[in-house]
Amino acid sequence: MNTLFRSLIIIGLFCSCSTENSSSTETDSSSPSENSQTDFVITGRKSVVYTTASNSELRLANTNTLSFEAAAQPLENEVSVFVNPHVKFQSLVxxxxxxxxxxxxxxxxxxxxxxxxxxxxxxxxxxxxxxxxxxxxxxxxxxxxxxxxxxxxxxxxxxxxxxxxxxxxxxxxxxxxxxxxxxxxxxxxxxxxxxxxxxxxxxxxxxxxxxxxxxxxxxxxxxxxxxxxxxxxxxxxxxxxxxxxxxxxxxxxxxxxxxxxxxxxxxxxxxxxxxxxxxxxxxxxxxxxxxxxxxxxxxxxxxxxxxxxxxxxxxxxxxxxxxxxxxxxxxxxxxxxxxxxxxxxxxxxxxxxxxxxxxxxxxxxxxxxxxxxxxxxxxxxxxxxxxxxxxxxxxxxxxxxxxxxxxxxxxxxxxxxxxxxxxxxxxxxxIRPGASRVSTASSRSPILSTSFLNENGSLITVVMNQSDQDIEYKLYVDSEAVTVTIPAHAIQTHVVG
CATH class of the missing domain: 3.20.20.80 (Glycosidases)
Incomplete structure (x- = not known):
C-alpha cells in the first residue's frame, strides 16, 4: 500500500459522511433560483476542513473544525470567499x-x-x-x-x-x-x-x-x-x-x-x-x-x-x-x-x-x-x-x-x-449526486472556489490556492464567517453540517 494512503487509513483522516446516493437525470436550467432564507441557516454550524497540500503529508486530512461567528464588513486587504446558499443553480448527477x-x-x-x-x-x-x-x-x-x-x-x-x-x-x-x-x-x-x-x-x-x-x-x-x-x-x-x-x-x-x-x-x-x-x-x-x-x-x-x-x-x-x-x-x-x-x-x-x-x-x-x-x-x-x-x-x-x-x-x-x-x-x-450548486465567489484570483448544497443539508465549499504562498482567508456564509489558512498549492474542502 502506498505510504500516504496507508497513513490515511491508520490515523483515520478520511471522514464519515452522511450522504444521499441518488442520481438526478432531469434537465436543469442555468438560471438561479432564490429560496426563502429558511432553507439554510448558518447560525450554530461548524465547518470541518479537509486539506491536501504540496510539500506536506496532508492528503484529504482533517485539519480543522471551525465555528461560524458573526462577521463584520469584509475589507479590501482581506481575502474572502463568499457563499450564498440561497441562490441555487444546477444539480449534480x-x-x-x-x-x-x-x-x-x-x-x-x-x-x-x-x-x-x-x-x-x-x-x-x-x-x-x-x-x-x-x-x-x-x-x-x-x-x-x-x-x-x-x-x-x-x-x-x-x-x-x-x-x-x-x-x-x-x-x-x-x-x-x-x-x-x-x-x-x-x-x-x-x-x-x-x-x-x-x-x-x-x-x-x-x-x-x-x-x-x-x-x-x-x-x-x-x-x-x-x-x-x-x-x-x-x-x-x-x-x-x-x-x-x-x-x-x-x-x-x-x-x-x-x-x-x-x-x-x-x-x-x-x-x-x-x-x-x-x-x-x-x-x-x-x-x-x-x-x-x-x-x-x-x-x-x-x-x-x-x-x-x-x-x-x-x-x-x-x-x-x-x-x-x-x-x-x-x-x-x-x-x-x-x-x-x-x-x-x-x-x-x-x-x-x-x-x-x-x-x-x-x-x-x-x-x-x-x-x-x-x-x-x-x-x-x-x-x-x-x-x-x-x-x-x-x-x-x-x-x-x-x-x-x-x-x-x-x-x-x-x-x-x-x-x-x-x-x-x-x-x-x-459533493454527492443530487446536490445543488450555490452562489460562490472569491475576492482574489489565486483562490478558486465552488460550493454545493447536498440533499442531506450539508454545505460543501471547495477552495483551491494556486499560489506559492500560504493564504489566510475568510469563508463567509450569509452574515457569519470562519477564518482559515490554506497552504501554498493546496486544496481544501469545508463541510458545513
Whole structure:
C-alpha cells in the first residue's frame, strides 16, 4: 500500500459522511433560483476542513473544525470567499472515471487484496472518495490492447453481435465497481469508431466517416450494446454519440461535422432508440473539447427535431494542445443560449506519461482548476478518463500512454496514488449526486472556489490556492464567517453540517 494512503487509513483522516446516493437525470436550467432564507441557516454550524497540500503529508486530512461567528464588513486587504446558499443553480448527477479495457486488464493483474483496496479507494464513501458515475467505451478505443468490435466484420445485420469480449475483464470490473459503490453507479457509454466496413476509409483508425448506407445499422448497434449490458445487470444511464468527432486520430476515431451529427441523431439514432424501447436513455452530443463546442451546440439545439433527443453536451479539456488556456467561458455561453441543455465533462487526463511525474503537483492542480471552473459554468457531471493504468501508462495499442489518478505496478504489485486522486476526492467524496450548486465567489484570483448544497443539508465549499504562498482567508456564509489558512498549492474542502 502506498505510504500516504496507508497513513490515511491508520490515523483515520478520511471522514464519515452522511450522504444521499441518488442520481438526478432531469434537465436543469442555468438560471438561479432564490429560496426563502429558511432553507439554510448558518447560525450554530461548524465547518470541518479537509486539506491536501504540496510539500506536506496532508492528503484529504482533517485539519480543522471551525465555528461560524458573526462577521463584520469584509475589507479590501482581506481575502474572502463568499457563499450564498440561497441562490441555487444546477444539480449534480455524479463524479467519477472511466473503466476501459486498459483499466480492467491492469485490475485483473493485481492480487486480490490490492483489488479490494483499489475498489474501496475509489468507490467507498467513508474510506475512499465515493465515485458515483462511470464511463465505458463501446468496443475498442486506444486504451485497449487491440482493436475489436462486437460483430464479425461485414455483418450489417448485426446477427453476430456479442459482448463476450468484455466478459473477460471489463464487465467483471464494472460489476465489482457497482457493488463497491453500494449497488448503484451511473454508467454511460461512448463509441470511438463504427466497425471498419461501415466507414468510408474501411478502417477503425485514422478518422474516416460513417457511410450513409450503414447509419441505421450503426444506430441499432448502440441499442444492442445497451440491452446486452443491461442483461448482465449493469443499467445504462445513457450514451454519447461519438468520442471526439472532429479528431482524426491514429487510434479508433470517426469524423462528424455538426450537421452530420445532428442528422444522425434526428434521423437515425434518436428514432431507433425510441423504437427499441430505449427512449428514456440520455443521449449526449459533441463529446469533444471546449473550443468548438458552441458551434456544435448551436447547430444541434437550434433544430428542434434533433434537440428533442439530446440530454446535453459532453466535453473534454484537451483544447490546450494549441498552447492556449482552457476555454471555460464557452460552457457559460451555451448555458446562456440554451438554459435547458445539460453539460457533462466526459473525459480528461494528463497526457505524456513518465514515471518521474507520478507526484507532479501541477497535474493535480489541472484537475482542481477544471472541476471548479466547469462546475461554476453549469456542468452537472464530471468524468475522469482511465481510473487505473499500469506502470507504463497503458496498456494502449497505439502507444498513447497517459496518467491515471491511480497506477497499478504489475511488477511490484503495488498501487501508486497520485496527487490527482486526492484533488478529485475533495469534490467526489463530499459533493454527492443530487446536490445543488450555490452562489460562490472569491475576492482574489489565486483562490478558486465552488460550493454545493447536498440533499442531506450539508454545505460543501471547495477552495483551491494556486499560489506559492500560504493564504489566510475568510469563508463567509450569509452574515457569519470562519477564518482559515490554506497552504501554498493546496486544496481544501469545508463541510458545513
Amino acid at each position: 455524479g463524479i467519477g472515471g472511466a473503466i476501459t479495457d486498459a483499466s480492467a486488464e491492469v485490475f485483473a493483474k493485481l492480487p486480490p487484496e490490492k483489488q479490494a483496496e483499489f475498489l474501496k479507494a475509489y468507490y467507498d464513501i467513508n474510506d475512499g472518495i465515493g465515485y458515483s458515475l462511470c464511463r465505458t467505451p463501446i468496443h475498442s478505443c486506444d486504451f485497449s490492447s487491440e482493436s475489436y468490435t462486437y460483430i464479425e466484420e461485414g455483418d450489417a445485420e448485426l446477427s453476430t453481435f456479442s459482448i463476450d469480449h468484455d466478459k473477460a475483464y471489463k464487465i467483471p470490473m464494472i460489476k465489482r465497481a457497482i457493488e463497491a459503490a453500494g449497488g448503484e453507479l451511473m454508467l454511460y457509454a461512448s463509441p470511438w469508431s463504427p466497425p471498419a466496413f461501415m466507414k468510408d476509409n474501411n478502417n477503425m483508425l485514422q478518422g474516416g466517416k460513417l457511410l450513409p448506407e450503414y447509419a441505421d445499422a450503426w444506430a441499432l448497434y448502440y441499442t444492442k450494446f445497451i440491452k446486452a449490458y443491461e442483461a448482465e445487470g449493469m443499467p445504462i444511464w445513457g450514451i454519447t454519440i461519438q468520442n471526439e468527432p472532429m479528431a482524426t486520430q491514429r487510434w479508433e476515431s470517426c469524423i462528424y461535422t455538426a450537421e452530420e451529427e445532428r442528422d444522425f441523431l434526428k434521423n437515425h439514432l434518436g428514432p431507433t432508440m425510441e423504437r427499441e424501447g430505449l427512449g428514456d436513455k440520455n443521449i449526449i452530443v459533441w463529446d469533444h473539447n471546449r473550443d468548438l463546442i458552441n458551434h456544435r451546440a448551436n447547430v444541434i439545439f437550434e433544430d428542434p427535431d434533433a434537440a428533442k433527443y439530446a440530454w446535453g453536451v459532453g466535453f473534454h479539456w484537451y483544447e490546450t494542445w494549441t498552447g492556449g488556456t482552457p476555454m471555460f467561458e464557452n460552457l457559460g455561453i451555451i448555458k446562456d443560449a440554451f438554459p435547458d441543455v445539460n453539460l457533462m465533462f466526459t473525459e480528461g487526463c494528463q497526457e505524456g506519461f513518465t514515471q518521474e511525474r507520478y507526484q507532479f503537483w501541477a497535474h493535480a492542480e489541472r484537475y482542481g482548476r477544471s472541476m471548479i471552473n466547469d462546475f461554476n459554468q453549469g456542468t452537472r457531471g464530471w468524468t475522469d478518463w482511465n481510473i487505473l493504468l499500469d506502470q507504463n501508462g497503458g496498456p494502449n495499442h497505439v502507444g498513447n500512454f497517459c496518467f491515471a489518478p491511480i497506477h497499478g505496478d504489475t511488477d511490484s504489485q503495488e498501487l501508486i496514488y497520485t496527487p490527482s486522486y486526492y484533488y478529485i476526492g475533495h469534490f467526489s467524496k463530499f
